[in-house]
Amino acid sequence: MITSLSPFVGAAVVRRLPVRAGIGLKPEHFREILAAAPDVGFFEIHAENYMVDGGPFHHYLSRIRERYPLSIHGVGLSIGGESPLNDDHLDRLATLLDRYQPESFSEHLAWAGHGEVFLNDLLPVPYHAATLARVCSHIDRVQDRLRRRMLLENPATYVEFSASTMAETEFIAEIVRRTGCGLLLDVNNVYVSCVNHGRNPYDYIRALPLDPVAEIHLAGFAREVDAAGDPLLIDSHGAPVAQAVWDLYRYALEALGPVPTLIERDNDIPALSVLLDEAHQAERMLHGIDRHSREARA
Template identity: 70%
Template structure:
């Protein structure tokens, strides 16, 4: 496969804390102008020409850095990419010129149907070739570097013959894409599969990390009574995830960090407080680096 060079924008997200932008918080943000590094949107919520979402995003974008996070490209699907979806994405990015764009190492489409979930794929040569081909096409069409997010998983495939970290490292090496390190996903997946999350982090291509995600999880049990963590985005960040975030920052250095909440969305002040907790960690590390 011939992987193409990509055009990388010179701007990037600030090494500060940000929050996922939710319509429930539009007015709070415009009234308070909170001290945050950036906001992040889900691309698919803005793939229309107009309406209130665009009105508020335009006003907020004027004052803040922006990250666009896709959930519908189905990078891991065996089918070709949906070119119409990619065109709409390109139009959105041209409109707002975000500092970052990211997508998931997952698939969500099959035989023309969209599945409302981010599903895993086996880590093997066939999946690797397909994922790299899709990322090459995305980066070629968008003319920018894409960040690829590590998944949260609940099952593993007997067809896998690579570790997740080795697979991601090879994707980054072949395509030149970056890595969106979701620390909650790392903790959830490693707990579910009985692995050491810190060792997993150390095996990733950490020099490619362009953004970090933090989120909450739900705790359940599987049919055998073993703990099963679900990446719910509906709870505060767990202490174990904060601890793993500290380890990630020690390995990587200060990097843009997003607080995600997509379910049971609390008042803006609650999310802002969580973002401030991440900002304090970033600021302490920045002072240490500068000393």
């Protein structure tokens, strides 16, 4: 599917993330990155962590940003929220994007707060006409305010809602059709959610619109069981990427072609070299697909 007219005519020249693997930027690694200048495709930050006035976070980010492409990933906009979007937060986001000019900006199909309260988690949304309209109007507002196309990330979920009338893939496809946003395909989230809800993750990827996918996330999960003894996977971002997720990633790449890919790690942060090794593993798969698709075209 090709999205029609971009509503962001007049926006700054669009630069894209390189078709390489990147890693999350962690304060633990700031100095080492500047000293060692590792060969990595890009860095991704959580927007909210850098919404501070000054100090070391901006000191290091501005130096790292001079040397590497950057993706800014929001976790606090609450696009799926019943509450109106927080205009102050949107302004802070605009300021941050203006300052760092990232190649990509993404947020989640989730809500993170209600009323005045911020809950600091990515919470699930029922999939029906009313929530669809609300999410789309929030995305329209975000894209208008930021004057750029955003990528929307598919969620990892642990419960579903009896009020839902649409499949998640159908819901996401409709958001893309109505808002022109791009997608951030979190392959770990696909795997986690499909296992948690008894679905086939390969079917899920086949059901998504793939043209708008502009970034992939890979991460690790934790294993628990639900009250019936069935597996319940937790999107922990605290472990290496699991083999089942690498397999699904390979399948997604075959369908999508090569796409910038992030290794996400937010808990139990390992040494920089460990994250770089995972990024290189992703990059070998990316390039393998690249070669494969070039050969197929030849």
